[in-house]
Amino acid sequence: MMGFELDDSLKTYNPGKESHRTVTWLKERPFRAAAVCLGVLCVVLLTGIIIVAGHHNHAAVEQPTPSCNLIGEQVQLGTRCNLTDLRREQTRNKNVTKERDQLRITCTNLIQEQDLLGTSNKYLTKEMNQLQTINNNLTQERDLLQTSNNNLSEEMYQLQTINNNLTQERDLLQTSNKNLTEAMYQLQTINNNVTLERDQLKELQRLSDGGGCLAGWQPHGASCYFLSAEKKSWNASRQDCQDKDADLVVIHSEEEQNFINNFCWSVWIGLHDMESESEWKWVDGSPMKLSLWHPGEPNNVGNEDCAELMPESKTWNDIPCSWERHWVCKSVKRN
Ligand SMILES: [Ca+2]
Numbered sequence: 001m002m003g004f005e006l007d008d009s010l011k012t013y014n015p016g017k018e019s020h021r022t023v024t025w026l027k028e029r030p031f032r033a034a035a036v037c038l039g040v041l042c043v044v045l046l047t048g049i050i051i052v053a054g055h056h057n058h059a060a061v062e063q064p065t066p067s068c069n070l071i072g073e074q075v076q077l078g079t080r081c082n083l084t085d086l087r088r089e090q091t092r093n094k095n096v097t098k099e100r101d102q103l104r105i106t107c108t109n110l111i112q113e114q115d116l117l118g119t120s121n122k123y124l125t126k127e128m129n130q131l132q133t134i135n136n137n138l139t140q141e142r143d144l145l146q147t148s149n150n151n152l153s154e155e156m157y158q159l160q161t162i163n164n165n166l167t168q169e170r171d172l173l174q175t176s177n178k179n180l181t182e183a184m185y186q187l188q189t190i191n192n193n194v195t196l197e198r199d200q201l202k203e204l205q206r207l208s209d210g211g212g213c214l215a216g217w218q219p220h221g222a223s224c225y226f227l228s229a230e231k232k233s234w235n236a237s238r239q240d241c242q243d244k245d246a247d248l249v250v251i252h253s254e255e256e257q258n259f260i261n262n263f264c265w266s267v268w269i270g271l272h273d274m275e276s277e278s279e280w281k282w283v284d285g286s287p288m289k290l291s292l293w294h295p296g297e298p299n300n301v302g303n304e305d306c307a308e309l310m311p312e313s314k315t316w317n318d319i320p321c322s323w324e325r326h327w328v329c330k331s332v333k334r335n
């Protein structure tokens with residue numbers, strides 16, 4: 001009748017068991033609760049109106065009967081009809097009617113407010129549904145982010161584990177490297193000691209050889225002499241002597257020259273003019289105290305910058321350095 005319907009939850013309301021749920025329902029749906037209250041109030045007001053109207057009608061229908069009887073009796077009797085009581089009843093009837101009209105107006109206003117509240121309730125319900133949808137979406141996003149966060153946490157844990165393993169491997173490699181470095185230093189020390197012992201043994205061997213010269217070398221005076229069995233250029237021959245801690249022979253006396261002549265081969269000696277033509281020098285930089293050039297030599301025919309000793313004539317001759325000859329090395333004798 002008033003556009004108001006009770007909620008099913010109210011129809012099944014049980015104060016003993018559902019008090020907590022009802023309080024929660026009132027907190028979550030305040031406008032619906034207000035509408036319910038207004039509807040109940042309207043019902044009470046209409047009930048009051050009906051009761052008052054019924055009482056009035058009863059008074060108007062039934063009470064006048066004795067009044068009319070009194071009037072009739074007054075008319076008839078002309079003595080006991082009281083107009084004052086009639087007026088009091090009329091005034092009371094007007095007041096009740098006025099009160100009823102005001103209650104009707106109030107009820108109409110309440111119905112209008114109820115309709116407005118219903119409309120507001122629909123709007124709020126729609127808005128609540130939209131917010132619920134948004135809330136659901138946010139919940140899903142939160143769950144997805146939580147899942148992603150869990151996955152990232154697991155990956156981070158795995159990476160941390162890998163990092164720890166790599167750190168351990170690095171530490172082990174550093175320890176191994178340190179040990180190897182120490183071992184290398186120890187081996188270098190051992191190698192130095194062995195090299196020193198080898199050199200000492202070489203020296204002992206040199207000194208134990210005849211005349212203080214190594215095996216294969218011939219002692220003469222304070223020097224040792226080595227005659228090659230093969231032929232090489234002047235530079236290659238000198239390099240071989242230097243590899244033996246010696247150099248091509250430097251001749252400072254005829255006696256030494258005669259000793260070398262006993263080798264009976266044409267041999268390279270440590271004499272050259274490579275740096276400046278016709279400026280002959282010994283390989284040790286010493287000055288030429290002796291000149292035993294063959295007559296007509298050195299003639300530098302064909303760019304001859306290196307000297308050979310010719311045993312037949314026991315003289316020197318300049319020839320191209322690229323020619324191959326035997327050679328004689330000379331070193332200091334060790335005593
Ligand atoms: Ca020359």
Ligand SMILES: [Ca+2]
Pocket residue numbers: 297298299300301304317318319
């Ligand atoms: Ca020549």
